[in-house]
Amino acid sequence: MVWLDYIIKDIETRFAKQIAAGEPLIIRDEKTLSGRVHVGSLRGIVLHGLIAQALEEKKIAHKFLFELNDYDPCDELPPFLDRAAFEKYLGQPLFTVPSHDASAENFPMVFGNELKEVVDRLKLPIEYYTLKPLYEAGKFNEVIQLALDHAKEIREIYKVVSGSNKPDDWYPLQVICEKCGKVGTTQVTGWDGKTVTYDCKPNLVKWAKGCGNQGQVSPFDGRAKLPWKVEWPAKWKVMNVNIEGAGKDHSAAGGSRQIGERISEEIFKYPNPFDIPYEFLNVGGKKMSASKGIGVSAKEIADLMPPYLLKLLMIRKQPNQPFDFDPQGTTLPLLFDEYDRLSELAANPKPEQLDFARLFQLAQLAFPKSEKPLWQMRFTILSFVIQMPHLKIEEEAANLKGSPLSKEELSALEERAAYVKLWLDEHAPEQYHYRILKDPPEDLVLDDEQKKALSILRERLEKLESWKGEDIHAVIHAVKTETGIEAKKIFAPLYLSFIGRESGPQMGWFLSTFDRKEVVQRLENIVLL
Ligand SMILES: [Zn+2]
Numbered sequence: 001m002v003w004l005d006y007i008i009k010d011i012e013t014r015f016a017k018q019i020a021a022g023e024p025l026i027i028r029d030e031k032t033l034s035g036r037v038h039v040g041s042l043r044g045i046v047l048h049g050l051i052a053q054a055l056e057e058k059k060i061a062h063k064f065l066f067e068l069n070d071y072d073p074c075d076e077l078p079p080f081l082d083r084a085a086f087e088k089y090l091g092q093p094l095f096t097v098p099s100h101d102a103s104a105e106n107f108p109m110v111f112g113n114e115l116k117e118v119v120d121r122l123k124l125p126i127e128y129y130t131l132k133p134l135y136e137a138g139k140f141n142e143v144i145q146l147a148l149d150h151a152k153e154i155r156e157i158y159k160v161v162s163g164s165n166k167p168d169d170w171y172p173l174q175v176i177c178e179k180c181g182k183v184g185t186t187q188v189t190g191w192d193g194k195t196v197t198y199d200c201k202p203n204l205v206k207w208a209k210g211c212g213n214q215g216q217v218s219p220f221d222g223r224a225k226l227p228w229k230v231e232w233p234a235k236w237k238v239m240n241v242n243i244e245g246a247g248k249d250h251s252a253a254g255g256s257r258q259i260g261e262r263i264s265e266e267i268f269k270y271p272n273p274f275d276i277p278y279e280f281l282n283v284g285g286k287k288m289s290a291s292k293g294i295g296v297s298a299k300e301i302a303d304l305m306p307p308y309l310l311k312l313l314m315i316r317k318q319p320n321q322p323f324d325f326d327p328q329g330t331t332l333p334l335l336f337d338e339y340d341r342l343s344e345l346a347a348n349p350k351p352e353q354l355d356f357a358r359l360f361q362l363a364q365l366a367f368p369k370s371e372k373p374l375w376q377m378r379f380t381i382l383s384f385v386i387q388m389p390h391l392k393i394e395e396e397a398a399n400l401k402g403s404p405l406s407k408e409e410l411s412a413l414e415e416r417a418a419y420v421k422l423w424l425d426e427h428a429p430e431q432y433h434y435r436i437l438k439d440p441p442e443d444l445v446l447d448d449e450q451k452k453a454l455s456i457l458r459e460r461l462e463k464l465e466s467w468k469g470e471d472i473h474a475v476i477h478a479v480k481t482e483t484g485i486e487a488k489k490i491f492a493p494l495y496l497s498f499i500g501r502e503s504g505p506q507m508g509w510f511l512s513t514f515d516r517k518e519v520v521q522r523l524e525n526i527v528l529l
Contacts, residue, residue, distance in 0.1 A: 002358045003318040008054045011274055015242060019060050027052055027243040028235070028273075030067035033094060033108030035078045037115045039301040039325070040247070040281045046314035047245055047278055049124030050362060056125065057368035064126050065239060066119075068112040070095040071131040071225055073174075073184030075207045091182035091208025093225070095132045118298045121307040123365040134238065136222035143234035143268060144219050147172045147226055148191045150267045154230060157262045162254040171196065175224040178215050183225055185210030194218065229256045233264035236273050245276030245319070278319035284326030301325065304332060304423065306415055312339055312363040327427045336379035336416075339363070343373045374409050375401050376416060380432075383420045384505045387434045391513055393417055399469065400509065434504070440497035440526050451527050453483045453490050458523035467516050473508025497526050 015025055029048045031041050045066065052064040074094050077086050081100060089097040089107075097107035104110040112130075119126060134140060147154060148171060155166040171188035177200040185204050190197040196219045200210035217223055226234050236244065250256045261272040283296040302310050304327055313335055317323045325331050342360035349357040364371050377385075377397050385391045397413055398404050405413060424432065446454070457479045464475060480490055492502040494511070504510055511519050 002355050002362070004050060004054055004315070004362060005358070007051065007276060008058070011051070011055075011243060012058075012060070014274055018242070022061055024061035024063050025055060025242045026240050027062060027064040028067065028239055028241045029064075029244065030069050030235075031115065032069040032072045033111040033115075034072065034074065034076060036111055036297040036299070037118075039283060039296050039298045041115075042118070042298050042302070042310070043278055043281045043314050043319075044245060044247060045119055045126070046122065046124070046311060047276060047319060048243070049119075049122065049126055050315060050367075051243060051276075052125045053362075053367050064124070065241075066126050066128050067235070068108070068115075068128055068130050070106070070108040070112070071135060072228075073182070073208070074107070075184060075205070091180075091184040091205070091210070093132070093176060093183050095130075096181060114297075114299050118302045121302065122311055123307070132222070135225065138221045139238050140226070140234060141220040143237055144173060144224065144226065146267055147230050147234070148188075148196070148219065149193075151191070153267060154263060157259060157266070158229070161259045161262060172227055172230040173219055173224050174198075174227060175215070175217060175219060176222075177211060177213055178217060179213035180211035182208060182210060184208050188219075188224075191219075196224070229259045230263055232256060233260040233268055233270070236260075236264055237268045237270040241273045243276075244273040245278055248277065248279050248322075251275075251277035276319055279317075279322040281314075282322060282324045284324045284329060284331070301327070304427070305335070305419055308363055308365055309335055309339055311365065312342075312359075315362055316359065327423075328429060330429065332423055332427070333379045333383070333432070340376055340378060343376070347373055374412050375405065376409070376412055379416070379420060381505050381509070382413075382416060383424060383428070383432055384434055384510075385513075386417060386420055386424065388436070388513065396513065399512070431501075434499050436498060437500050440522060440529065441500055442529075444493060444496055444526055444529055446493055446526065446529065449483070449485055450489050450493060453479055453485045454493065454523055454527050456483065457490070458520055458527065461511075461516065461523070462520050464516075467512055469506070469509035469512040471508070472511050473506075476507060493526055494523075497522050 011025070012019065018025065027048050029044050031037055048064055052062055055062040071093050073091055074089050074097050075091075077083055077090065086097070094108040095106050099106050099110055101110045104113050116128065151171045154172050155168075155170060158164045158166055169189060171191060173188045173196065174183050175186045175188060175196060175198040176183045177186050177198075180200060182200065185202075185208050186198045186200045187204060188196045188198045195216050197216045198214070200213040202210050202212055204210055225231065235241065246257050257275065257277075264270045264272050283301070305313070313325065316338070342356050342363070345353045346357040346360040361367060361370065377400060381400070382393070385393050385396050393413065394405070394410070401409075457476060460475045460479065461472065464471060476490065480487060491507055494507065495502055495504045498510075498514070
């Protein structure tokens with residue numbers, strides 16, 4: 001069984017009654033839209049989306065709600081913005097900050113739209129909502145009232161769980177200042193059951209300056225917001241959340257999840273949602289971002305690969321394992337290879353391979369519906385073919401497959417070729433760049449054993465009936481067995497003589513891409529060297 005199915009089993013146990021009653025299980029996740037969304041956020045989104053798909057598979061009613069948080073204070077400006085023009089908005093709720101991009105209604109939705117565009121590619125059953133309308137419609141009034149009435153208990157929970165000491169006059173609420181519109185700078189000073197008094201403080205936070213206003217106002221219907229650690233459990237109650245995992249940054253001992261659990265149960269009288277703590281996704285290329293300007297936003301990483309591969313990347317490790325993605329290393333070709341291997345296994349799995357088959361099924365965008373696996377050209381082979389002016393991609397694909405490609409396979413090939421080209425142009429390490437040498441390298445030295453084996457190989461290849469990769473492969477294998485030579489000793493000079501390095505794409509196929517005469521001639525040359 002793969003990790004997801006253990007999670008689903010636990011969910012079925014915990015929510016057996018609700019499931020039996022046919023009430024939908026509510027799954028929730030969110031992202032605060034204060035800047036371009038980091039690729040790490042996709043891990044949580046795919047995890048929750050996959051749970052929704054697995055519930056769908058079991059015909060268990062569910063909804064996956066994803067919050068585009070536009071209500072938090074704007075506490076930083078992305079470096080690409082004109083600071084002088086936007087500085088005045090620091091401290092205001094995000095939705096009040098104007099858009100720097102005409103296609104979005106406001107600043108946070110520039111990032112929200114970009115995230116949606118990336119997530120939509122993954123075909124997850126996701127329903128988006130923004131936070132502002134919920135506060136304005138009074139959906140948070142009840143939890144705001146409870147938080148204010150129980151300010152003392154909340155301060156106590158903060159203290160016991162995280163050791164943070166809040167003063168006796170601290171209330172878990174921030175009013176949107178009636179004078180300057182900022183929310184990040186205000187502090188509630190009193191609560192009479194109907195209205196709060198507040199101060200807009202010049203020095204409450206480092207990133208924004210309050211105006212000094214003091215006021216008294218109703219805290220309801222969108223005039224105030226709860227601080228994160230109280231707002232999170234408040235959202236569970238308001239949205240009837242049953243399932244919500246959290247990233248490592250929130251899941252530590254004394255962290256916001258633990259505080260949230262206690263506030264949810266003790267103040268809001270709402271059960272802690274089913275939790276799935278998950279680890280970070282690291283991007284190996286921190287040094288690259290400076291040198292090559294490659295960022296680590298969800299969109300930038302998603303643009304490097306087809307959506308099915310992005311989904312596999314996010315689910316191939318258990319949630320509690322961190323993983324690293326390095327666009328400039330070998331992560332991408334290895335990931336393509338892994339997908340293809342899983343695809344082959346999934347077509348006809350042995351009993352011990354069922355987990356691999358399941359993982360492949362989960363990575364399918366149509367899951368829980370099944371798709372017929374397509375024949376695909378291996379990434380490394382494709383990257384070689386693309387760099388060889390004498391080769392045609394479609395022809396080589398048909399040769400390798402042994403029959404013409406179907407319409408779906410052709411379009412998958414085109415799609416994959418585009419990703420390979422992009423990777424070769426912008427990220428691929430040197431070992432993936434191929435250039436055919438005009439002549440074998442002069443310093444290529446062979447011992448007698450190699451000379452003998454390669455001479456035999458030359459004769460056999462000259463007489464070989466067909467010039468197909470599999471037949472060439474069989475001949476090389478036969479020569480290897482007959483002469484007892486190590487594989488590396490026969491392969492290395494062949495690769496070296498054509499591409500100047502000791503390894504390359506699969507040898508039989510590799511030689512088949514050249515004219516037979518040329519291969520024979522080159523073998524003769526290196527034996528005589
Ligand atoms: Zn103010």
